[in-house]
Amino acid sequence: MTSPAAARIPGLGESRTLRIPFDAASGPRSGPLTWAQQHMHLLIQELGPQSQSVNLKFSWPLRATAGEDEVLAALRDTVETFDALRTVTVGDEQRVLRSGELAVPVVEAGAGAVVATAGRVAEAMWAVPFDIAGEWPLRAALVSSGGRLRHLVLAASHLAIDQGGGEWIQHRLRGVLARPPAPVAVPEPVHQPLDEAEWERSPEGAQRGERAIAHHEATYQAMPQTMLPRAAAEVERPRFRYLQYDSAALALAVGALAARHKVGHSAVLYAGICAIAGHVSALDRAFLQLTVGNRIAPRTRYSVGMHTQDVPVSVELGDASIADVIARSGTAITRAARFGQYPPVTLVARRRAIELDRGLSFDLSCWLNYRQAGTRRAAAPVGARTLEEAASRSRWRWIEGLDSSTSTYFVFADDAGDLLRVTLLFDSAVLPPDEAITWLRGVERLLCAAVTTDVGMSEVGKHTDLAQASYGADWLNTDAGWAHLPTVAALLGDAAVVADGRDIVAYLTGEADLPRLHAECVAALPGLRTAVAPTRYVLVAEAPDARTPGAWRAAPVSCSWRPGSAGLP
Amino acid sequence: MTLQDRDDLRRTLAGMVAEVSEGEVTAEQVLASPHPLAALGVTSITQIRLIDAVEVAFGIDVDLDGDLRFLDNVDSLADYVRARAAP
Structure with a gap:
């Protein structure tokens, strides 16, 4: 496997590219995702193809005397040491590969533009979603100027590492960095993601x-x-x-x-x-x-x-x-x-x-x-x-x-x-x-x-100039939060929705499968911040003549059910 | 780890605090100070490391859903451990 992303990252495809072949001491091996990886995997799936917002980026100036061979050797050592950087995700499985090649573009910066160029390169590498099954989870680039390497730029898949992982990568690379972190006695052997998956089991x-x-x-x-019981408005892009x-x-x-x-x-x-x-x-x-x-x-x-x-x-x-x-x-x-x-x-x-x-x-x-x-x-x-x-x-x-x-x-x-x-x-x-x-x-x-x-x-309002939301009479502060009663009613079709203390009671006539109705109501809630499902459902034989809350409450009840209770009486 | 008498337990726990705080406080400071552990520089992360260490050492589950004041000092922590650990 190589680094296919380098060619598709805008602005980097034309750069001179160094290649770092690596061959780790262990692997290949595979196993389940850790809980944290599962968590991130779910989030990436939820985001769809545009998952770049969870990518990570790092940019570190290189030591003035760090030569090209030394920097490449440090990168090779880092990739060979940490399984996470040689891991792809296929389905629910992580596969640690042993050998491969990392392509590292070298971007030339003009005099006085090294930091700005490093920032631009980091942004470009960050902005492209990772192909988690077909690409190394680490992208690297170097910024050079005046005939020497000046900056190391990395982008990483959040499925592979988190911010703390990035700090330990920096620690591993400290020998070539201009501002190395203080050395820490890191215990051996290195704890790898598959070790963590084993501990979790x-x-x-x-x-x-x-x-x-x-x-x-x-x-x-x-x-x-x-925390925001309010409807979403139409807005301009980017939302x-x-x-x-x-x-x-x-x-x-x-x-x-x-x-x-x-x-x-x-x-x-x-x-x-x-x-x-x-x-x-x-x-x-x-x-x-x-x-x-x-x-x-x-x-x-x-x-x-x-x-x-x-x-x-x-x-x-x-x-x-x-x-x-x-x-x-x-x-x-x-x-x-x-x-x-x-x-x-x-x-x-x-x-x-x-x-x-x-x-x-x-x-x-x-x-x-x-x-x-x-x-x-x-x-x-x-x-x-x-x-x-x-x-x-x-x-x-x-x-x-x-x-x-x-x-x-x-x-x-x-x-x-x-x-x-x-x-x-x-x-x-x-x-x-x-x-x-x-x-x-x-x-x-x-x-x-x-x-x-x-x-x-x-x-709080006095100290911040922030006004408190003013809910009208058709809102109720329930145990589940604020709910707009007409919106709740709209979820239920023919039901009448009545406030009873902090409860929302849905009154229905005739026959109804109340648990099913409730489940359908809950299923309709995601994304709708202004409604919750009723706290109680009441079947009455006949709708009252006056469709007032009092009349509904006085109607003869044929069946009453509260979600979370054992079942229908 | 078996349960010891209260003073031994206090010393053991003070040693654990020193170890998990990584030099922020010493066992002697923990034992001698009349102040809460937090006032000695024991952070919330150190507290969590201490809970981990206590659970492993004494084979108990520390209940975090109740009152957390047992973490205030080594005396209250010793009482908590003695009340839950098998004799």
Whole structure:
């Protein structure tokens, strides 16, 4: 196998190409995908052919004295050492190949244009989806200028490695890099993806997976359906936009609050985002999908592989202060991170069962991926004036968007210590661009305020200028979240839909297969953020003359059924 | 690992904290400090590593769905382990 992608990457096909033949000590071998790989495989399938948004890219300047042979030898050693970089995915199987060739284009950069050229090459290699069955999962290119190699650029399939894996690749290549990472005593032998798949099938792995599933099931039992119960609008292309927000104030506030509440920085940011989303949508519980690195176990810590999985993390907001929300978030994230490794196919099946019982379809399209990019500084006392001055230097900009994504909002947070770069990928059909900017500003303002003031959830609007959604009389705040009753009724055809406390009751006349009707209603919910299925179904012999809620409630009942109960009486 | 008397268990757990924190705190600091582990620099990642280590060492399942205050210090952790580990 060679690197067929090089020729189809715009701008690289004409470059001089170096070839790196490799022949690893072990292989070929094959086995099942790991849980994290299954998770990414599902996501790639969901994205369809345009799956480039999950690709990874890296760009590192080369040591001035690093010659061509030395750089190629380092790349060869890296590919031969790590199975993940010689693995293709065929169906549900990963196949580790032993030998092959990596084609490495060399792109000439003009004087003073090395970094810009490396960025352009990285973008070009990133922007082409990987052929996971027919292409090496690693693309490499070199940027040269003035007769020597200057930059190494890599793009990788997320099915093969995650961000942590990229860092260990960088560590392996440190001998040729201009700014090498500090050496770490990496234990031998190298833990490979197939080793991880074997651990997952061991009794210990299976037990850990089942405990994780039980934890996430409990989270699903408490979560609302969506954080944005609103209809999608027609918007111009690209529908999915990137907004980048650089804030020193947010870095200061997150650091100060993390130290005060003895939680991680990610917990503070998670709390801020949840508080904003919960306030805007008038929900007393919020959730985000959290990206968990799963590198806590010693065996995975130094692995060049894909270990990242997403977990649902939910936090209660009602009657809370922001300080309470931060403390609760810290506990919730610790629990979620502990159970970040789980069999995704099993969790999907259990989630669907819960969705059917609760009459909803979770909108799992809101995410947070917190990454510590720089050295963390000890939090110093910080006052309102310092925060205000720092906030005045916050900057935002738009980055080119996408037509395809599974995210309503995906918050990538890169914490460089003295600066927090928040990159928001969002669905402009659900979250208008102006509102997206206000959200990020709102997180900054809210957390800065929480450093110096005791802020309650009821005061979020005052601190952020974000209005709370105003739901009309035909909306109901159910245990599954906000629902627009006419939209629920439209899903049920002839049924009358009546609010009863926090329950939605569907009244039908004649005969009906209620469990089937409910299942059809739930099946119609994905993508529809404004409806949930009824909490209870009631068959009445005859429709009342007056079709008012009171008349329906007074009608003689022939059969009543609540989803999740044992069955029809 | 078999259950020891409470002081031995405290020392064992303090050693585990030191090991999983990778030098951030020493066993002596853990034993001597009146402050919670978090105040000594034990991060949430270290907490999770500690839970892993405790589960493996004592053959117990640490329940994270309840109150997590047993992770506050080595005394509460020792009580938690003694209550769950087989004698």
